Amino acid sequence: MNLSRKTNKENFIKACSIALDHGQYSYRFLKQVLExxxxxxQEEPQVKSLPAHGNIRGASFYK
Known part of the structure; x- marks a missing residue:
């Protein structure tokens, strides 16, 4: 809460989003991102594909 009062609201929300994406939930991480x-x-969104697996059924299975 202390960082949210000291920084721009928009930057704080972006920093929180970065923290969530990286799985880092500490005050120190947020502070470093802002500093x-x-x-x-602006990062490009990463498109993650599903891994190939023999047990995954496709659309043809349900027709």
Whole structure:
């Protein structure tokens, strides 16, 4: 809460989003993200595909 009062609301929300994406929920991580201005960089969304697996049924199975 202390960081949210000291920083721009928009930057704080972006920093929280970055923390959630990386699985880091500490005050220290949020503070470093804000200090290093990592919220200014726009990352391209990563598209994750499903791994190939023999037990996964396709659309043809349900027809």
């Amino acid at each position: 290093n201005r990592m919220t200014d960089y």
